[in-house]
Amino acid sequence: MQLLEKRVVIKLNEGQYLLVNPYSGLADILDEETLQMLSSGNFDPHEETIVGLKRRGHLLEEGEEEDLFRHMYSLSEQLHEEFSKHNLHVVMPTYECNLQCPYCFERHLYRKDVKWKTTMDEKTVDCLFEAVLSLDSEAEGEKCMVFYGGEPLQVKNYSIIEYILKKGDELGYSFKVVTNGADFYHFVPLLSQFNILKTQITIDGPKEVHDRRRFKKGGKGTFDDIVRGIDLALDYDLPVGIRINVDSANMGHLPEFAEYYREKGWYPKVYAFATNVHGAECTSYSSLISVEEFTRELIDLFLTDERMDVLFQTFRYPNVLLEHLFAGEPFKPRFWACGSHTSIFIYDAVGDIYPCYEAVGEEVHKVGEYRPVLKFNDRFDHWRKRTVFTIPECRECNLAFFCGGGCAHRAYDAAGSIYSPMCDKTKFSVEYEVPYLYQVMKEKKKSLSEVRDWYFE
Ligand code: SF4
Numbered sequence: 445m446q447l448l449e450k451r452v453v454i455k456l457n458e459g460q461y462l463l464v465n466p467y468s469g470l471a472d473i474l475d476e477e478t479l480q481m482l483s484s485g486n487f488d489p490h491e492e493t494i495v496g497l498k499r500r501g502h503l504l505e506e507g508e509e510e511d512l513f514r515h516m517y518s519l520s521e522q523l524h525e526e527f528s529k530h531n532l533h534v535v536m537p538t539y540e541c542n543l544q545c546p547y548c549f550e551r552h553l554y555r556k557d558v559k560w561k562t563t564m565d566e567k568t569v570d571c572l573f574e575a576v577l578s579l580d581s582e583a584e585g586e587k588c589m590v591f592y593g594g595e596p597l598q599v600k601n602y603s604i605i606e607y608i609l610k611k612g613d614e615l616g617y618s619f620k621v622v623t624n625g626a627d628f629y630h631f632v633p634l635l636s637q638f639n640i641l642k643t644q645i646t647i648d649g650p651k652e653v654h655d656r657r658r659f660k661k662g663g664k665g666t667f668d669d670i671v672r673g674i675d676l677a678l679d680y681d682l683p684v685g686i687r688i689n690v691d692s693a694n695m696g697h698l699p700e701f702a703e704y705y706r707e708k709g710w711y712p713k714v715y716a717f718a719t720n721v722h723g724a725e726c727t728s729y730s731s732l733i734s735v736e737e738f739t740r741e742l743i744d745l746f747l748t749d750e751r752m753d754v755l756f757q758t759f760r761y762p763n764v765l766l767e768h769l770f771a772g773e774p775f776k777p778r779f780w781a782c783g784s785h786t787s788i789f790i791y792d793a794v795g796d797i798y799p800c801y802e803a804v805g806e807e808v809h810k811v812g813e814y815r816p817v818l819k820f821n822d823r824f825d826h827w828r829k830r831t832v833f834t835i836p837e838c839r840e841c842n843l844a845f846f847c848g849g850g851c852a853h854r855a856y857d858a859a860g861s862i863y864s865p866m867c868d869k870t871k872f873s874v875e876y877e878v879p880y881l882y883q884v885m886k887e888k889k890k891s892l893s894e895v896r897d898w899y900f901e
């Protein structure tokens with residue numbers, strides 16, 4: 445009998461460890477002495493603790509772990525087939541944006557004039573719907589479309605947005621919207637006539653901080669217009685969430701924004717969460733911080749400033765380990781990182797299809813076209829087949845079933861292939877978030893199940 449080879453051991457605090465079974469999600473707290481005894485393999489199989497740990501699947505007989513691994517592989521194949529029946533159609537009416545944020549990952553597209561200047565016309569939208577209907581002819585589940593950009597909600601594009609909403613609505617689609625919020629208030633009455641499931645708006649901190657980062661051509665800040673839009677959306681009962689893009693330039697202002705968010709009466713009706721700004725191709729932005737710094741510094745803020753409490757939802761991002769340990773969800777192993785590998789089709793304004801939100805406009809990641817007719821290239825399967833079983837490093841990794849292989853797009857940027865691992869998010873979640881949330885659960889008796897999630901995939 446031996447400890448699982450792919451066991452996950454997380455240090456909770458001095459002398460206390462969490463032993464997690466990556467095949468079932470079962471987790472048990474051990475002291476250092478027991479952990480050392482188990483790792484040495486020198487123990488009495490009839491001793492009570494050992495019998496208990498065996499029952500929980502942490503200790504197995506020789507050969508049993510290989511069977512478990514094979515079982516996980518079959519499960520992943522089965523789940524992949526199921527998830528691939530649920531399409532998520534993302535519409536980019538234009539690449540153009542009415543803001544000039546210094547950290548934008550689409551900045552490199554500004555130079556590609558044809559793409560940048562094109563906005564969908566009705567003929568293109570009709571082609572898009574033909575593609576959507578053909579892809580959905582055998583699909584299952586909710587019929588949903590996401591507006592994305594560039595910036596989809598620009599006043600000058602009002603009529604084409606209305607056209608898409610009406611056409612989608614007639615065909616039974618509901619909608620989600622990702623917007624910078626600058627022109628949002630103009631669209632609220634229109635959007636409220638349709639089935640809008642979520643609207644995500646970015647605010648990067650208190651007014652002064654936000655306006656330094658998210659401004660229009662010429663420098664005019666957008667904070668006041670965004671606030672006006674959110675207040676109006678609440679009057680119209682539209683579901684709104686705030687995304688706060690964080691780097692070293694605004695991290696320290698999060699508590700101040702949290703205070704504003706609470707005093708404004710937005711919490712908990714309006715969702716709000718913080719996430720880190722990623723680097724992007726051809727963009728040099730000096731305030732970037734690593735995922736590790738972001739995770740560590742964010743937790744420091746939560747530990748030292750009570751105003752942060754209203755942003756606790758930030759830890760409710762798609763993370764199967766946190767969901768299982770701290771939100772009471774059944775363990776759902778993650779065999780791929782995101783919907784790009786099963787469900788997402790992103791339709792741009794010039795007739796191309798991409799699999800990933802951050803890869804739009806990058807020829808090397810284009811997976812197909814929908815105009816004049818729907819067709820896919822070899823890259824489509826290449827993206828769809830990325831799982832932890834097809835990335836050699838991930839096959840061997842004990843975090844694989846919590847991680848899914850990490851972001852494919854960032855893996856490509858770092859190593860030139862989407863079939864390489866991108867470990868940071870899960871690695872630092874295990875190292876910093878699990879011990880922190882355990883402490884919160886113990887001391888404040890508060891768990892993630894008390895806050896809503898706002899998953900957007
Ligand atoms: S591949 Fe990465 S950037 Fe693209 S949608 Fe997935 S997680 Fe997001």
Ligand code: SF4
Nearest residue numbers: 838841847865866867
């Ligand atoms: S990306 Fe890294 S942490 Fe994630 S499964 Fe692969 S090797 Fe493990």
